[in-house]
Amino acid sequence: DVKVTQSSRYLVKRTGEKVFLECVQDMDHENMFWYRQDPGLGLRLIYFSYDVKMKEKGDIPEGYSVSREKKERFSLILESASTNQTSMYLCASSSTLLGDGYFGPGTRLTVL
Amino acid sequence: QQQVKQSPQSLIVQKGGIPIINCAYENTAFDYFPWYQQFPGKGPALLIAIRPDVSEKKEGRFTISFNKSAKQFSLHIMDSQPGDSATYFCAASERRDDKIIFGKGTRLHILP
Numbered sequence: 001d002v003k004v005t006q007s008s009r010y011l012v013k014r015t016g017e018k019v020f021l022e023c024v025q026d027m028d029h030e031n032m033f034w035y036r037q038d039p040g041l042g043l044r045l046i047y048f049s050y051d052v053k054m055k056e057k058g059d060i061p062e063g064y065s066v067s068r069e070k071k072e073r074f075s076l077i078l079e080s081a082s083t084n085q086t087s088m089y090l091c092a093s094s095s096t097l098l099g100d101g102y103f104g105p106g107t108r109l110t111v112l
Numbered sequence: 113q114q115q116v117k118q119s120p121q122s123l124i125v126q127k128g129g130i131p132i133i134n135c136a137y138e139n140t141a142f143d144y145f146p147w148y149q150q151f152p153g154k155g156p157a158l159l160i161a162i163r164p165d166v167s168e169k170k171e172g173r174f175t176i177s178f179n180k181s182a183k184q185f186s187l188h189i190m191d192s193q194p195g196d197s198a199t200y201f202c203a204a205s206e207r208r209d210d211k212i213i214f215g216k217g218t219r220l221h222i223l224p
Contacts (some may be wrong), residue, residue: 004155006164017116031210042118043156045157045203058211089157096153101203101212103155 004104006036006091012110019078020108023091030096034058034066037088037106049074050096053104081111115139116204118215123129125192126223133187133218141185147176147187150199159200159214160187161214192222 007022025032035046035058045058047066055066063085067075076091079087091104117136126132144163148156162169162176162185169176173190184211189196200213 033198035214040216043214045211045213048211056211073150092155094212095211097133100158100161101148103148103157105153107156 002011003024004088004091004093004102006107008107009105010108010110012112013081014112015082018112019081019109019111021078021089021091021109023093024072025046025074025093025102026072027093027095027102028071029031029054029093029102030071031094033092033094033101034064034074034076035092036060036091037077037090043090043095046076078106081109083111085109086111115213116215117201118202118218120218121216122219122221124221124223127192127194128208129222131189131191131192131196131220131222133202133220134182134184135204136182137204138183139204139206140184141206142187142213143207144205145176145178145185146203146205147200148203148214149175150201156201165198182224189220194224196220196224197222 004025034046035043041063048054065077080082088105094101146161147159149159150156160171175188178185199217201217205212
């Protein structure tokens with residue numbers, strides 16, 4: 001079974017703090033993704049990576065950065081958290097061959 | 113610009129009925145169309161997927177119908193049960209970059 005784990009289920013941070021969200025997958029997948037999920041807006045792609053040290057901007061990359069130093073780990077960084085970044089953050093991974101995306105349980109981030 | 117349009121936003125169906133969720137896309141390079149099911153507090157989970165070389169795929173009570181010329185695909189749930197109540201997302205991706213683009217989701221409620 002594919003497993004995608006995220007470092008925290010719930011996180012509360014203050015405006016201006018630097019925030020790290022970690023994601024780890026155990027299936028040797030090439031691709032990893034960060035989405036945010038907001039009511040009425042569905043899942044919006046922030047960044048994705050198709051290889052170690054490679055990254056591509058998604059639809060809403062502003063205010064975020066990512067890091068992929070190892071194949072199994074993909075980090076999302078909020079350099080200076082703002083209240084409009086309060087959201088559910090979902091990490092996913094997929095195999096280039098199959099295309100099936102597997103999601104982690106999500107991190108609900110609240111920025112006060 | 114919304115690349116994958118999903119409707120309806122919400123749907124209420126009596127137990128045993130057949131809910132139908134529709135999606136449309138513009139990008140003819142999309143070549144993989146998965147559906148995801150999400151229960152409250154969980155990440156989305158892959159439910160069923162189709163490639164454009166077939167017009168229909170069934171897995172248990174779930175069926176995807178695909179119309180390549182109309183650039184539309186839909187999910188049908190046969191003999192729906194209260195346990196099927198969840199949010200459903202259609203998605204699309206292309207082999208070129210493996211980026212998975214989601215629709216906005218449909219909240220399905222099956223009445224007992």
